Amino acid sequence: MMGAKCTLDAIQEKDDDGTSTKNVKDVRVTSVEMASAMxxxxxxxxxxxxLDSNIKVVENHSMDEKFSLxxxxxxxxxxxxESGLLGEGVIPSIRDAWSRHLKDDAxxxxxxxxxxxxxxxxxxxxxxxxxxxxxxLNVNAATAFF
Numbered sequence: 001m002m003g004a005k006c007t008l009d010a011i012q013e014k015d016d017d018g019t020s021t022k023n024v025k026d027v028r029v030t031s032v033e034m035a036s037a038m039x040x041x042x043x044x045x046x047x048x049x050x051l052d053s054n055i056k057v058v059e060n061h062s063m064d065e066k067f068s069l070x071x072x073x074x075x076x077x078x079x080x081x082e083s084g085l086l087g088e089g090v091i092p093s094i095r096d097a098w099s100r101h102l103k104d105d106a107x108x109x110x111x112x113x114x115x116x117x118x119x120x121x122x123x124x125x126x127x128x129x130x131x132x133x134x135x136x137l138n139v140n141a142a143t144a145f146f
Contacts, residue, residue, distance in 0.1 A: 029055040030069055032062045063089075063096045072103045078110070085115050 033039040039059040046055045060067045076097050082088050094108060102108070 027054050030073070031055060031057045032060055032067065033057060034059065034061045062101070063093055069101050073101055073106060074103055075107045075109070076102055078108070085113055 031039075031042055033042060036059060039057050042057045043052075046052050046057065058067065076094075078090065078094065090113075097108070098106075
């Protein structure tokens with residue numbers, strides 16, 4: 001619901017005298033959600049906050065060739081990041097967004113990410129206690145707890 005929050009903040013910007021500085025019609029958000037339950041929940045939340053004239057929920061995948069925007073977007077926010085960073089196809093999705101959906105000077109959030117890795121040594125996962133291949137295995141202190 002980041003789009004809803006940003007939209008609400010944008011349309012409620014006020015000058016010092018309390019008059020609105022933005023026209024509500026100037027702010028448009030398209031949310032792309034491929035999970036039906038999440039798309040339905042998004043629509044309910046948008047309607048409950050009277051933002052249905054500003055936010056449209058499209059139930060689809062952003063990389064679907066049939067999906068397109070009326071015009072290229074100024075901003076893209078993504079929740080495709082899971083703990084492994086690359087498991088949900090974030091790189092192909094963002095590349096597709098840049099090529100088909102975003103203006104050249106668009107802002108993408110998150111802007112960057114870092115993958116950290118640690119090498120771990122341990123016994124082979126397919127070895128059990130009765131397996132003869134473990135008799136001559138050198139088990140050091142780092143792997144003794146396996």
